[in-house]
Amino acid sequence: MLLDQNLLPMRDYHKAKRLMWDPQDLDFSQDKRDWEGFDEQERSLVRCALTLFLGGETAVTDDLSPLMVALKREGGHLEEVMFLTTQLFEEAKHVEFFDRALGEVIGDVPALEPLAGENYKHLFQALGTALEALLTDHSLKAQARAVASYHMIIEGVLAETGYYAIFKAMRARSLMPALTQGLEYLQRDEARHIAFGLHLLARLISTDPAVWEVIDGQLNTLLPLAQGVYFEVLSPFAPNIPFGLDLGDVLEVAGKHYFARVGVLERARHS
Numbered sequence: 490m491l492l493d494q495n496l497l498p499m500r501d502y503h504k505a506k507r508l509m510w511d512p513q514d515l516d517f518s519q520d521k522r523d524w525e526g527f528d529e530q531e532r533s534l535v536r537c538a539l540t541l542f543l544g545g546e547t548a549v550t551d552d553l554s555p556l557m558v559a560l561k562r563e564g565g566h567l568e569e570v571m572f573l574t575t576q577l578f579e580e581a582k583h584v585e586f587f588d589r590a591l592g593e594v595i596g597d598v599p600a601l602e603p604l605a606g607e608n609y610k611h612l613f614q615a616l617g618t619a620l621e622a623l624l625t626d627h628s629l630k631a632q633a634r635a636v637a638s639y640h641m642i643i644e645g646v647l648a649e650t651g652y653y654a655i656f657k658a659m660r661a662r663s664l665m666p667a668l669t670q671g672l673e674y675l676q677r678d679e680a681r682h683i684a685f686g687l688h689l690l691a692r693l694i695s696t697d698p699a700v701w702e703v704i705d706g707q708l709n710t711l712l713p714l715a716q717g718v719y720f721e722v723l724s725p726f727a728p729n730i731p732f733g734l735d736l737g738d739v740l741e742v743a744g745k746h747y748f749a750r751v752g753v754l755e756r757a758r759h760s
Contacts (some may be wrong), residue, residue, distance in 0.1 A: 499571070515667040517589065517590065517593040520666065531732065532595075533726075540591065541604060544601040545643065550584055552617055553573065586671045608714045609718045612643070612718065613643075615710070619631075622635070634707050641683075641686060646743050656672040
């Protein structure tokens with residue numbers, strides 16, 4: 490057979506097909522009623538979070554395709570390219586989901602620029618730079634820099650933790666059911682994406698151990714920016730952050746997931 494069905498990218502490719510969901514199937518009518526009952530602080534936090542989520546998903550949808558180009562040029566990894574076709578489709582659905590949530594619940598899509606802090610801006614600029622470089626440089630080190638930026642930091646720290654926080658806050662209070670249902674689907678998608686990123690980074694490390702220095706350097710550069718985004722979003726509401734959110738809890742969850750995944754890469758490095 491042409492394809493190795495036992496590889497993680499192929500297993501998750503099949504999961505993506507089985508676990509298909511459509512943002513158009515969600516009914517935001519109760520979410521709209523919940524929104525109308527929020528106070529101004531609650532509205533401000535939800536508006537900011539959803540706008541930043543939309544901006545982030547738009548960026549990762551725009552930025553992902555050069556990785557497929559690099560893998561194609563490297564050759565021999567069709568299973569990984571096939572998985573990335575599902576990821577790109579899912580990132581596009583995430584854009585659609587947040588666009589619907591903002592448009593149908595809040596009533597408009599706020600401008601990103603006034604809500605994005607410096608950490609957020611620098612983080613996504615770095616992501617764009619790392620992925621854009623793959624159009625002319627498909628080396629293993631360039632791939633490692635891009636995947637460390639995209640899958641480890643943007644998805645594995647920023648998005649996953651942000652989705653966890655809003656999902657937990659809303660679900661605990663039985664608020665915004667369509668939003669929480671969509672976030673549950675998103676978290677399921679992101680788990681596959683992050684697993685793929687770990688798979689790809691481990692493969693790159695096993696092929697050329699020197700890429701570890703590139704990965705480690707990129708992670709050390711971008712992790713503080715991702716953590717800084719949570720300070721930018723939540724600290725203006727302290728000490729009484731809406732919906733019982735706690736900045737320390739958010740950072741602890743992000744750190745727990747991040748260091749577990751770095752541990753996976755460390756084991757790949759020394760295997």
